[in-house]
Amino acid sequence: MRVKIYELSAQSLWQDRGTGYCSCLFIDSINDYCLVVHAESDESILLSSPVMKEDQYQKQQDSLIVWSDKGSNSDLALSFQEPASCADIWDIFPIYHNWVLLECNRSYLTLRPPIYYSLRFLSPELEIWFNPSKFEMPTPSIGTLPKILDLLKQSTITQYRRDLIMAYIHRTKYLDQLIPVFETCEDLEAIDDLHILCRIMKHIILIADDAMINHIIEDDIIIPVVGMFEYDPDFPSPKVNHRAHLSDPARFKEVIPLEDPVVKKKIHFSFRLQYLKDAVLVGLSDEGICQGLNTKIFYYNMEIVVSIENNHEFLGRLVEIVKSPDEPESKKHDVVLFIQQLCFLTKSFQPGIKSNVYRALSQNGLFDVLEYAMTSDSDHIRLVACELITTILEFDRLLVRSYILAQAKQGNRPLVKILAETFTSDKSSGVQMQCFEILRVLLDVLVSGVPDAMQSALIEGVGGTSSAVAPTSQVDSETEQFVSLFYETCSNQVAKPILSLTAEQVAELHHLPAIQAQVYVLVCELLTFCIRQHSFRSRFFVLSGTVVEQLGLLLTARVKHIQLAALRFFRACVGTTDNFVIRYLIRKGILERIMVLFDQNKGRYNLLNSACLDFFEFVTLRNLKPIITHLARQYTDQLTEGITYTSVTKQLLQRFGHNMESQRLLEDRRGSGGATSNLTDGPAGWSTETIDDDEGAYFDTSDGEDNSLGDSPVSPIAPKPPATPTTHSKSKPKDKD
Numbered sequence: 001m002r003v004k005i006y007e008l009s010a011q012s013l014w015q016d017r018g019t020g021y022c023s024c025l026f027i028d029s030i031n032d033y034c035l036v037v038h039a040e041s042d043e044s045i046l047l048s049s050p051v052m053k054e055d056q057y058q059k060q061q062d063s064l065i066v067w068s069d070k071g072s073n074s075d076l077a078l079s080f081q082e083p084a085s086c087a088d089i090w091d092i093f094p095i096y097h098n099w100v101l102l103e104c105n106r107s108y109l110t111l112r113p114p115i116y117y118s119l120r121f122l123s124p125e126l127e128i129w130f131n132p133s134k135f136e137m138p139t140p141s142i143g144t145l146p147k148i149l150d151l152l153k154q155s156t157i158t159q160y161r162r163d164l165i166m167a168y169i170h171r172t173k174y175l176d177q178l179i180p181v182f183e184t185c186e187d188l189e190a191i192d193d194l195h196i197l198c199r200i201m202k203h204i205i206l207i208a209d210d211a212m213i214n215h216i217i218e219d220d221i222i223i224p225v226v227g228m229f230e231y232d233p234d235f236p237s238p239k240v241n242h243r244a245h246l247s248d249p250a251r252f253k254e255v256i257p258l259e260d261p262v263v264k265k266k267i268h269f270s271f272r273l274q275y276l277k278d279a280v281l282v283g284l285s286d287e288g289i290c291q292g293l294n295t296k297i298f299y300y301n302m303e304i305v306v307s308i309e310n311n312h313e314f315l316g317r318l319v320e321i322v323k324s325p326d327e328p329e330s331k332k333h334d335v336v337l338f339i340q341q342l343c344f345l346t347k348s349f350q351p352g353i354k355s356n357v358y359r360a361l362s363q364n365g366l367f368d369v370l371e372y373a374m375t376s377d378s379d380h381i382r383l384v385a386c387e388l389i390t391t392i393l394e395f396d397r398l399l400v401r402s403y404i405l406a407q408a409k410q411g412n413r414p415l416v417k418i419l420a421e422t423f424t425s426d427k428s429s430g431v432q433m434q435c436f437e438i439l440r441v442l443l444d445v446l447v448s449g450v451p452d453a454m455q456s457a458l459i460e461g462v463g464g465t466s467s468a469v470a471p472t473s474q475v476d477s478e479t480e481q482f483v484s485l486f487y488e489t490c491s492n493q494v495a496k497p498i499l500s501l502t503a504e505q506v507a508e509l510h511h512l513p514a515i516q517a518q519v520y521v522l523v524c525e526l527l528t529f530c531i532r533q534h535s536f537r538s539r540f541f542v543l544s545g546t547v548v549e550q551l552g553l554l555l556t557a558r559v560k561h562i563q564l565a566a567l568r569f570f571r572a573c574v575g576t577t578d579n580f581v582i583r584y585l586i587r588k589g590i591l592e593r594i595m596v597l598f599d600q601n602k603g604r605y606n607l608l609n610s611a612c613l614d615f616f617e618f619v620t621l622r623n624l625k626p627i628i629t630h631l632a633r634q635y636t637d638q639l640t641e642g643i644t645y646t647s648v649t650k651q652l653l654q655r656f657g658h659n660m661e662s663q664r665l666l667e668d669r670r671g672s673g674g675a676t677s678n679l680t681d682g683p684a685g686w687s688t689e690t691i692d693d694d695e696g697a698y699f700d701t702s703d704g705e706d707n708s709l710g711d712s713p714v715s716p717i718a719p720k721p722p723a724t725p726t727t728h729s730k731s732k733p734k735d736k737d
Contacts, residue, residue, distance in 0.1 A: 001085035005037055005047050008075035018046045022078060024089055035078070035089075049076065059090050135164050140177040142185060145196045152203035162207040169204065170211060179224045186227075194231035201228045206286055213296065217272040223247060229280050242280060246272065255334045256317050263307045270300040270345075294348075301345040308342060309360045319365030322372045333381050336373045339366065340384050343391055355396040367403050367415065374418050379428045386434030389419075393441045401442065401482045408485055416442065416482075420490040424497050424523070429515045436522045439494070440529055443486060445479050487537045498523050498550045510558040517559060524551065524565035531572040539581055542573065548588050555593040560608055563597060567611045570594065574618065574627070582626050591627065595635050603645060613648050620652045625659055632656035 005017040020037040037047040057067040062083040080086035138144035185193040226242035258264045277293045321327050346354050373385030407414040423435035530538045554566035598612040619627045639649040
């Protein structure tokens with residue numbers, strides 16, 4: 001093996017120390033292996049460097065071996081003429097070097113010609129390498145604990161070393177031998193030895209395979225093992241009592257005894273693995289261990305859920321307990337909590353598998369249990385029921401909708417009715433919030449496949465469409481039936497907290513605790529969501545009742561987030577660009593209340609001011625003429641005076657001027673007898689080719705009702721002065737078609 005020797009000088013330059021032939025030999029005088037290089041010319045020794053464990057060897061560019069020689073205190077390098085020669089020398093290192101080099105490959109080395117390894121008799125370490133059965137660990141005792149720990153620390157060097165130690169632990173049942181030593185140390189209160197035992201168990205778990213993990217969670221092993229972790233030297237105080245937690249029989253409560261011992265055993269194993277991962281091994285940051293435990297937990301959970309899912313008799317008995325008037329409430333609560341735990345086990349399942357599990361449970365009375373839980377007197381049980389419904393909706397909302405529609409067809413009280421009543425009457429803020437989220441998911445009719453940007457465009461009517469939701473053809477008939485059922489049976493219940501408000505109560509809202517005032521915000525948010533999602537049904541609900549007037553009262557509340565929620569509702573109503581809805585808002589004095597709110601805010605830098613400006617900006621961009629005309633004629637001074645931080649109000653007034661100019665040109669053309677074509681009036685979507693004077697008067701005058709804010713009547717839009725008489729006919733011209 002022809003090589004060149006290089007040494008790194010003080011100036012960080014590699015200097016040539018000669019050329020020769022390299023070999024790795026066992027030297028009797030030092031009783032160790034050495035790298036020896038004989039000179040090419042006279043066979044004198046150019047280099048004799050012992051292979052030391054402390055030296056860091058590196059293989060570079062397939063033909064270089066570089067290391068720091070402790071004996072000469074210098075950096076050396078061997079440059080081989082042939083890469084194969086470099087590989088031959090490199091392969092010898094891990095055999096002697098106690099497997100420090102991770103590149104070792106035992107199967108490859110045993111196939112190498114023996115000439116490299118039989119120069120002298122094999123050392124004990126090499127003999128173990130070629131004959132693993134000769135490997136032994138110290139017999140567990142208090143005196144040998146430090147040696148055991150040192151040996152386990154070496155197991156992190158190579159995978160082969162780990163396999164060697166783990167095979168010995170399995171073969172000799174080494175873990176079982178450590179348990180009596182632990183009990184002895186605990187009886188003697190030998191804290192230092194207990195700390196060593198804890199470290200030993202950490203190393204065993206770090207190198208443990210599936211078989212070892214299965215052995216650890218067995219009934220007679222798990223308690224002593226977690227007991228060793230109670231003496232963790234990294235967390236000496238307070239002492240965690242893992243054994244008491246796992247030994248507590250109350251941790252495993254059977255609502256109905258499980259007859260299958262295999263399922264019961266798997267439940268215990270899954271719980272122990274989860275506890276090991278979340279509590280006992282929380283200080284270990286080894287990704288391999290966490291991943292291995294998660295995999296085992298996943299498969300155990302899968303087997304448990306499938307077994308219970310297919311046990312129809314067991315599930316039927318659970319539902320009977322809930323329906324029986326003779327069963328105590330505590331046992332019924334246990335049924336609900338059992339269903340919660342069963343669904344919790346599916347959290348790591350794939351969505352399709354989860355959906356199948358929920359459908360199977362629903363066929364065995366899942367919703368009967370949920371209906372009972374929603375009407376329970378316990379806040380905790382109601383909250384659990386809401387969480388379960390939310391979990392089901394996340395993966396299969398059609399399952400819940402189908403069940404509710406089936407209830408309605410049978411004449412039963414639908415689940416959505418229970419949700420609406422709980423939403424408006426429950427005293428728990430958590431339950432209220434959960435019911436709000438459930439109703440919002442159930443009422444979501446936008447197509448899941450449509451991108452968010454497109455859905456936003458549909459909601460706002462961007463691109464000339466006045467539809468607030470996706471086209472009806474994209475919404476399945478079952479969803480349409482559910483939405484119809486909601487407006488027929490639940491819409492008034494959802495709006496009940498606001499419909500029952502009086503002006504005196506609104507004036508006192510700021511004295512209510514935030515939790516009690518939350519319901520008004522949630523109702524506003526849900527109604528806003530309905531306006532944006534549902535087209536004619538939500539608008540009919542708004543126009544046919546007193547919702548607008550009551551929400552207008554909330555604009556006068558002295559609670560900013562309630563005012564903001566009400567303002568968002570009216571912004572959504574305007575966002576429909578429906579002319580009838582817009583004129584209805586004007587007639588009910590909503591614009592007056594918004595202007596009062598805007599004026600009271602006095603340009604403060606807050607969300608309320610931004611929401612008002614957003615309202616004006618949308619009206620201007622979409623050129624909603626009824627609103628622009630009303631605001632410009634009634635509130636010109638308020639829109640101009642003192643507002644210098646934004647140009648939104650100025651643009652609104654400019655838009656009003658452009659509209660008036662267009663109207664004047666239109667009247668001039670009519671006065672001269674000219675035809676009009678391709679003119680657009682009103683909001684987007686209200687287009688016609690010709691407009692007669694009667695139609696123009698309809699859109700430019702009020703509905704004949706007085707709007708009021710306080711004691712001051714609000715004047716309707718001022719009528720235009722009559723146009724100059726002309727001789728053209730007043731009848732509406734025919735369409736060009």
